[in-house]
Amino acid sequence: MSADRTPLPRRAAPRRTSRRHGDVLVVGLGRFGSAVAESLVRQGVDVLAVDENPDRVQRFAEEFTHTVQADATDGEAMRQLGIADVDAAVVAIGSDIEASVLAVITLVEAGVPEIYAKAITRKHGKILTGIGAHHVIYPELIMGQRVAHMVTGGLQDYLEFDDGFAIARSAAPPQTWDQDLATSALRTRHRITVVGVKRAVEGFVYAVPETVIHAGDDLVLAGRTEDVERFTALTRDGRRARDR
Numbered sequence: 599m600s601a602d603r604t605p606l607p608r609r610a611a612p613r614r615t616s617r618r619h620g621d622v623l624v625v626g627l628g629r630f631g632s633a634v635a636e637s638l639v640r641q642g643v644d645v646l647a648v649d650e651n652p653d654r655v656q657r658f659a660e661e662f663t664h665t666v667q668a669d670a671t672d673g674e675a676m677r678q679l680g681i682a683d684v685d686a687a688v689v690a691i692g693s694d695i696e697a698s699v700l701a702v703i704t705l706v707e708a709g710v711p712e713i714y715a716k717a718i719t720r721k722h723g724k725i726l727t728g729i730g731a732h733h734v735i736y737p738e739l740i741m742g743q744r745v746a747h748m749v750t751g752g753l754q755d756y757l758e759f760d761d762g763f764a765i766a767r768s769a770a771p772p773q774t775w776d777q778d779l780a781t782s783a784l785r786t787r788h789r790i791t792v793v794g795v796k797r798a799v800e801g802f803v804y805a806v807p808e809t810v811i812h813a814g815d816d817l818v819l820a821g822r823t824e825d826v827e828r829f830t831a832l833t834r835d836g837r838r839a840r841d842r
Contacts (some may be wrong), residue, residue, distance in 0.1 A: 621646060623687040623710070624662075625670040625701050627654040630716055630737050631690030635662050646684065648676075671700035677708060686712035689731070695722055699729060706730035764823040765793070770815040771832035780807035788829045790821035 624635040627649040635645045635658070645662040648670055649655050655667040668675050670691070681687065687710045691698040698715065705713050706729060715731040717723035723734040755767040774782050785791055792805040796816040803809065811817070819826055 621663075621684045623648065623681055623684045623705075624690060625649075625687065626690035626692065626716075627651070627658055627665075628690065628692050630692070631688065632658060632661075634688050634690060639663070646679065646681075648679070671697055671704060673704045673707060676704050681705065681710060682708045684710060686710070686714065689713065689715040689726075691716065693718060695725075698722070699725060702726055702731050703729055758823055762823050764821065764826045766819045766826050766830060767796075768817055768819060768830040770795075770811045770813070770817050771829075772813075773832055774811040774817075775813050776810065778808050778810045779805055782811070784829070788821075789825040790819050790829045792817050793820050794818040 621644045622638055623646045624631050624638070625648050627635070627647055631647075631649075632654075635647050638645050639662055644664075646664045646666065647655075647658060647662040648666050648668050649658075650667065650669050652667050655665055659665045666679060668679060670676060670689070681704075687705050689698055689701045689705070691701060695718070698717075702713060702715050712733070713731045714733040714735060715726045717726055717734050717736055718738070720736075723736065726734050757766070758764045774784065779792055792809075792811075794802055794804050794817075795809060795811065796802045796818070797812070798814055802818075805818075819829065821829075
């Protein structure tokens with residue numbers, strides 16, 4: 599793979615009144631990488647976006663703080679871009695596992711303090727962790743899990759962490775209606791914590807023992823993954839019972 603080290607025209611860095619994070623490098627401007635970069639820019643972060651494909655670079659030349667055509671596996675080319683000065687990097691390369699691994703190695707050797715890398719398989723993820731990636735992300739796996747939970751009707755949104763802990767949003771099951779949280783004792787009975795409640799006609803409220811749950815409320819839950827899934831199954835079962 600070769601590198602064109604000449605950056606395409608860049609737009610000036612946007613002016614901001616506050617700085618939420620230092621510079622972030624995003625390697626790979628496919629669907630995942632471009633979405634990450636766009637979200638970072640919306641948060642006021644300076645983004646150095648790198649891709650080997652000139653069409654992608656041209657497409658996003660006006661979207662990000664700096665957009666450069668370069669080979670992310672070429673250590674010298676990347677060092678010339680100043681990657682040692684970024685606070686974090688996201689390697690969003692898709693199906694080219696070799697390029698993904700080499701890009702992470704380049705970032706590790708440059709001393710980037712926080713490296714997030716996209717993995718397409720568990721084995722790929724283990725390799726990335728082994729060579730020094732600090733955080734490995736499985737976008738397809740995560741989205742697949744979220745969709746599966748939504749399809750079953752128990753969860754409206756779902757986020758699982760590596761240690762088996764999950765945060766979820768679910769409709770309140772019938773067993774919780776017209777009771778306060780102290781009375782329903784969900785933490786004792788189901789080993790989950792209700793973090794907050796979202797009502798259709800009201801805003802989000804943080805949960806306290808005196809919070810009364812009503813039909814139609816959405817609960818934001820936290821707990822071990824298996825406990826959250828078991829609890830939200832009560833919502834699914836309640837819907838099925840009403841539909842019979």
